[in-house]
Amino acid sequence: MNFYITYFIIAIGLFAFVAVFTLFGVYAERKLSAFIQDRLGPTEVGKFGLLQTLADIIKLIQKELIIPAPADKVLFLMAPVIIFVAVYLGFAALPWAPGLAPANINIGLYYILAIISIETLGILMAGWGSNNKYSILGAMRSAAQIISYEIPAGFALISVVMIAQTLNLQDISLQQGILSAEKTKFLGFWDVSATGGILSWNIFRAPHLIVAFVIYFIASLAESNRAPFDIPEAESELVAGFHTEFTGLQFALVFLAEYAMMFLVSMVGVILFLGAWNTPLPNMGAVQLATWTTGTAWGIFWILAKTLTLVVIQMWIRWTLPRLRVDQLMNLCWKVLTPLAFLCMLISGIWRLWLM
Amino acid sequence: MNIAQVIFYVMAFVVIASALFVASSKNLVRSIFMFFITLFGLAGLYVLALADFVAVTQIVIYVGGVLVLILFAFMLSGKETLGILQQQKGKFISVSKLPALLLAALFFVVMVNVVLKTDVNNLPWIKQVTAANAAIKPNDLMIDNIGINLMTRYLLPFEAISILLMMALVGAAHLARKERGAI
Secondary structure, eight states, rough: OOHHHHHHHHHHHHHHHHHHHHHHHHHHHHHHHHHHHHHOOOSSGGGTTTTTHHHHHHHHHHHHOOTTSSSOOHHHHHHHHHHHHHHHHHGGGGOBTTBBBBBTTTHHHHHHHEEEEEHHHHHHHHHHHTTTTHHHHHHHHHHHHHHHHHHHHHHHHHHHHHHHHHOOHHHHHHTTTTSSSEEEEEEEEOOOTTTTTTGSSSSSSSHHHHHHHHHHHHHHHHHTTTTSSSSOOOOHHHHTTTTOOOOOOHHHHHHHHHHHHHHHHHHHHHHHHTTTOOOOOOOEETEEEHHHHHHHHHHHHHHHHHHHHHHHHHHHHHHOOOOOOOHHHHIIIIIIIIHHHHHHHHHHHHHHTTTO | OHHHHHHHHHHHHHHHHHHHHHEEEEEEEHHHHHHHHHHHHHHHHHHHTHHHHHHHHHHHIIIIIIIIIHHHHHHHOOOHHHHHOOOOOOOOOOOHHHHHHHHHHHHHHHHHHHHHHOGGGGOOOHHHHHHTTTOOTOOOHHHHHHHHHHTTTTTHHHHHHHHHHHHHHHHHHHHOOOOOOOO
């Protein structure tokens, strides 16, 4: 029965990680936005304002839970939980290092795509349960946006899967480094199985995957409702969108879900396109950099570094670009990203058959 | 009773109880959200039957697609239409329910018949598979199998379904298109 205890410890550990990430993610976002807008950001609480978000969460926990009188109480109370749990469940399948994955599922990638789509349901639940016109408008916008952007994201992921020939995230990670069992070719002609490093990442094994990565990254911004795709919670039009009515702990859960989602989509992007937990340093003759920097601790370090870089880029984009209008959003998805993603899938098939 | 059986009965109870709630609830939105639990429980039963691909597909298509579509249709329709739907007369037996009752009763007879006639413990095909040592194990890769079968043995049905979906897509695009002359 020991492994049941291990399961619980892993689940609690992942939750703790998500919570800590959210705390520092909010702090980093505020500092970054302050830097971009030439302000100071939080400075008062702790050194450089480091404890600001901790103070914020203590405040949120103390707040009274207010349920609006016309709200559907059950749906209103359940919604933030479902939104968060949907994202949190996705973390179960992510590999962190060679041989270290909470659940090594054969169809890991497909599972993550499925479990994330439950978030839409939670958002619709929140919108309807609040019984508030701004909430319901936000929820409708959010659902329309997430469903539309799942299509280019899905096809970008399929083009990777066609190259990798597996849905198991740990196997996909293994293929992109020196631990790979099969031959890895840089751009389809140069055998880099022993060299490893940045040369054997998926985006360099098949260069059209760079396009697929950009498509996936744009779509993942839309799926986590971040600017420039934040019309579901557009402050200037909808107050705060689907979470207008939430206070205290429920609001904290929605926020936790948003930051967990940012981390999750970035990590999936890293695993599929940017070499997962593999080192970017190649082996060069006697200087065996790739061999030296591969291992469990190194794996966790590399995947965290890459994922956090992508998260920072997400924040950077949020504070740089203005919000898209609804019709522009749909045009971008259906007339630009979807055909491009289809093209990537087609090239993937040809690449796999003739060049690998 | 081993742990798999316990899990099976818990899941089956969740599925049936939530399905009963969906059918009996007066509040339409709540029954839609309850339907989510039914589908999720079904996915759990599929996992228990080692059909993990089917389970995940169930969630992608029904929860991520169909259920959200139902909610969309619900939220976009007017309050009057929904009011009529929600205010059905409380009579338990009425003539308008006769076809549904008949259908349900017939289906029930079929189910009972199936349960009584099959000898679950001695099914010939299960014996064959066990004898050939070809039973599926929890760690087996199923997607390769599904892909190969779809592209060889079941290619014709697969293509027929693709054409059907294509027709639906073209039809939807045609309906949504702006008519010439109307702005």
